[in-house]
Amino acid sequence: MRIVLAQIAPSLGNIRANFDLHLQEIDRARQEKADLVLFPELSLTGYLLKDLAEGVALRPDTDRYFQELKTLSRDIGLVLGFVEEKERGLIYNSAALLAGGEILDVHRKVFLPTYGMFEEGKFFAPGRNFRVVPTPWGKAGLMICREFLSHGAHYLLLAQGVELTLAVSAAPGRGLSEAEDFASARMWEVMAEAMSYFSGSFIAYCNRAGYEDGIAFGGGSFIFDPFGRRLVKGRPAERERIVQDIDLEDIRRARTVMPFLRDDRPEIILNALRRVVHSYED
């Protein structure tokens, strides 16, 4: 299977321009004979939308951009980010997975970072679910940016037997050191290495590049294999198209060597977690 990570820099609030950028990238990915192309979080709209968010919200079932994307997805899988109007007045930071001419999943961001420089909770409604859906390449689960840093979210995908975690991101670069990257790059890879290894699954993470209001997005998109090995990494904070082949049989191999998934007991975790949650004091 061939995956393309489109480490693009969408323009803020300009769906038309971003849609054209998607078309170009999809076209190039096709020429590369890719099976799946990932775009970053909010790739159709840009990230720092604030009050612009409601004006660029789309309904995937009726929207004409999505009609076109569905057609394009007949011979290449797509993962992209957009603002979704689920019902009147409720907008979500969502990611869509399309393949075979259909929308296979729309994931609504559950953990909306609202601290320090982040204010997503001011503008978006939170999603409620993490799920895995069947795809032509195996069981896949979507994640959006901050969710990727939640081991609970990863566990929910693991409990559903995830084989391919598809994460979209608009993570700013933060923190300087003597290294040739932002200090914040490390946490994404730490999580990816641990989660791919301990779930015996692939992780593909596409982060954006470019600048919005002075913020440089960190780039550094990557793919980890089921042995916890990083197969590829994009340049920090720079536009890039990353092409990587993966061998899905590595999932079977890794899970045979280390049967973490087989030996997991979600029902015990669930029961224990229920007791823990019920014992919380206000």
Added chain:
Amino acid sequence: MKINCEFVERILCGFIREELGKSGFGRGILGLSGGLDSSVCAALAARALGPENVLGLILPYKDYVPQDIADAEDLTRRLGIRVRTINIAPMVDPYFAAEPTSDRKLLGNKMARERMSILYDQSARDKSLILGTSNKTELLVGYGTIHGDLACAVNPLGDLYKTQVRQMAVHLDIPAAIRSKAPTAGLWPGQTDEEEIGITYEELDAILFELVDRRRRVEETIGSGHDREKVERILRLIRGSEFKRRMPPIAKVSGRTIGQDFLYPYDWDK
């Protein structure tokens, strides 16, 4: 506090290029004092935009500090950027003839705002955007003139401490004559920042880094070896200068107020 200068250069040059480009500008303009910050900013802009797309304005008062003027001129030659020199004495002298003062700060602030006024006019004539040159140290302690040298369209240096700008200066081959100069706001001849603030930039940056970046409490910062009086003085400077870092408050009377619940990105529609 040590930074990877090559990486920072790439990020800041990208910032200059993209922020200007998004606004439809390919050119930058900045005031050159012959000091460190404006020299580093000019060097970054020259690399980001191409030297022909950078205009350096040298804006002396009379013939004050000829060495600074010479250093600024020398820098423009080294970088290959465009340069114009406009003496501000014919603008500010009539004002102070009518409104005399011996207060050096009043004189200095007025001159800083005169330079700002010329920069904005020249930026419109040149179809370029103004690059700010205030660093993180100055911004945090409020060491700048509001609507004077603090005014700009974009600021590439505002998240680098002075000592980090010095690292960038070495990386960018800024001449030693400029790098070894005592930092000055240039409000009056012979003024130096460190004398006026009463602390060296090394120490000031170390304390700011503890308080701001590492989120250490006052007692923790003092506990790590810093002088109590200095830490408290710096805190007072930070607190007292927030107004220079913010848009002025608007009296909220309507249901939707600019800055409160009318919230759009700076890069709106760019």
